Amino acid sequence: MKTSIRSFLRNNSANMIQDLLRIISFPAIAPQNGGKGEWEKARELEKLLLERGLPQPEWYVPEDPTDGGVRRPNLVVRIPGRTDRKLYIVTHMDVVPEGDLSAWDMDPFRGKVMGERIYGRGVNDNGQELIASIYAVMALQALGIRPSLEICLCFVADEETGSTYGIQHLIERGLFSPEDLVIVPDGGNSRGDFVEIAEKGILWISFTVKGQQCHASMPHMGLNACRVANQLSFELDRALHKAFPDEDDLFDPPVSTMEPTRRKTNVGSINIIPGKEEFSFDCRVLPSISLDTVLEVVEEKCREVAHLTKADITYEILQRNDPAQPTRKDSDVLGLLCRSIEETYSFSPEVGGIGGGTCAAFFRKSGIPAVVWAHEADVAHMPNEYCEMEHLLKEAEVFAAMMKG
Ligand SMILES: [Zn+2]
Missing domain, CATH: 3.30.70.360 (Alpha-Beta Plaits)
Structure with missing residues (x-):
């Protein structure tokens, strides 16, 4: 099963690149940073999801009063599993501005592929993980595997400027329960061997x-x-x-x-x-x-x-x-993630805490166990931001392994 998932993903790597470049071509920059928010990107993402055979997403749209009022959409796609228990993969659509354009070797919002790397604003933070989560679902569907849990892909707004209109809005609307398993793949290293369960x-x-x-x-x-x-x-x-x-x-x-x-x-x-x-x-x-x-x-x-x-x-x-209590080391979500990493890489990740700043903290404060993991280069918010093809494929494989259960 592992080999069929892996070959499905490898065979689709050209499509993954194409979809990643398609998504980042919509500059989803917060109004506080001089942008128009995530609306256009969310519309395009909905189109892409339907083209790729995923179900119609639900829209959750709070109004952001900044700059005359901008709608900040959050999308949730649900794929039924063998039980009602939910596995959430939460990625964010918004990006930071390109910064000094002269520091870029390409148009940040057209992107470019060079060798094994895909360049562009938002390819790493958080486009890589967003695309990986979609292709993990596609791999399972192509192979006729029903996920063990209900899979919920969450594409949120406003991560870069405080999450008021993103994760925090969804938590306030009561979308999540302490029974859910939540992974926020928005922080990690280039070896893929660190899982974050606590923040200062x-x-x-x-x-x-x-x-x-x-x-x-x-x-x-x-x-x-x-x-x-x-x-x-x-x-x-x-x-x-x-x-x-x-x-x-x-x-x-x-x-x-x-x-x-x-x-x-x-x-x-x-x-x-x-x-x-x-x-x-x-x-x-x-x-x-x-x-x-x-x-x-x-x-x-x-x-x-x-x-x-x-x-x-x-x-x-x-x-x-304020710090939240760490996600427990014996939590189901940490167990599932670590098993899936072991299955994919044949090593056990290190589990620890960081100095703070991811939106997993909002989940933990609400009593919902959340883990942070990604396999990525440390280039978020930088000019010439890039994503390694290998990282993208490996993340999709880990997500697919988690979904399969
Ligand atoms: Zn991010």
Whole structure:
């Protein structure tokens, strides 16, 4: 059975390339990024699905008020299985903008095939997996195999700008249940040997210190915001690491990371004492720690340093993703995925956590076990984004193995 699935896919590789290029030729860019959303791409995808013999997709279309109101479609295709239990493969239709066009060796939205690689914006993130999921269904249909679970292919909007009108909308509409098996193939490596089951929480904080500007030769006339910012940054760093030393071997690195990062430009001249400083922390926090307790330490330190220095200190949370509990190591979806990877590659994948940022977290927060896996080059969002033919075929084979059960 494995060999027939493999040969079906190999025999269809030219069609897979053609369909991938066809799909990416519709620039599904979010209105926040200056685009028109996923509507045209979704229409074309529906056409393609029907041409390829898949059932009529269901449409779920929230309105995005940005830029005068744009409809953000999500498509779900269901293929009945031997039971009612559902296996969801969730891929996203939207892409990030092409960026600097001069950095591309081809038209990002026409794409190009060179050797074993297909180039274009969105071929890797997330077109490769979208096409792989469709061809996995086609392989089963061609071979007359009824899937063990009901197969649901989910093609969502808005992954690149927060998922409000994509995954989050579908979860709010009650599409999923904790009994479902969910794979989000939107992160992985070029060996295909890593499965992500956990993410750290994310907290981005920007601090503003206000003192009083003056001449550098007369510091007593002002209040040096640069010095206060240095002190605050140093003390925050130390207090946070002291308060949260916990380790979790699921992650690499195994600790929460709390890093001072961006510092905004202050004065234009070396002889001016700055009256204002802005700097940021990027915190990636282990799931066992609540972000509220992190913020308590931040709050206390800010108050303390402000009191000591008489500077005005405020902070703003630029991003907050509370961590979800990891998907269990004995969950059905992880078992099924690992077995399917072993069947396809003859190796066992490593299972672990990452620093955060996929939409599997939304599932986990709703109590739905989700796993993230892909076999892909690390070129998402870059110019000359590409997909390796071999990766595309292998992913389709793993999805087909999962569907077959
Ligand atoms: Zn993606």
